[in-house]
Amino acid sequence: MKKYDEIIKKEVFVCNCCGEQIAAVDESDRAAFLDVRKAWGYFSKWDGCIHHFHICEKCYEKMIQSWLYPPDVAEQTELM
Numbered sequence: 542m543k544k545y546d547e548i549i550k551k552e553v554f555v556c557n558c559c560g561e562q563i564a565a566v567d568e569s570d571r572a573a574f575l576d577v578r579k580a581w582g583y584f585s586k587w588d589g590c591i592h593h594f595h596i597c598e599k600c601y602e603k604m605i606q607s608w609l610y611p612p613d614v615a616e617q618t619e620l621m
């Protein structure tokens with residue numbers, strides 16, 4: 542999620558899972574986190590809703606460790 546940090550006077554990304562500040566929005570290209578936007582469709586529990594959230598690297602690691610099957614992993618050929 543995004544929130545305004547009164548101390549640094551900038552909008553920041555905050556992990557929806559643990560509440561830790563991830564990075565300032567204008568510096569987020571150098572931060573490692575998961576940015577998920579899902580538009581739920583017909584026949585889903587959230588039909589017509591868009592869910593958008595941010596997960597820090599630590600919470601992502603914990604999350605995938607709880608999965609039965611790990612995510613598919615491929616090497617990036619071009620680093621952004």
Ligand SMILES: [Zn+2]
Nearest residue numbers: 556559597600
């Ligand atoms: Zn987190």
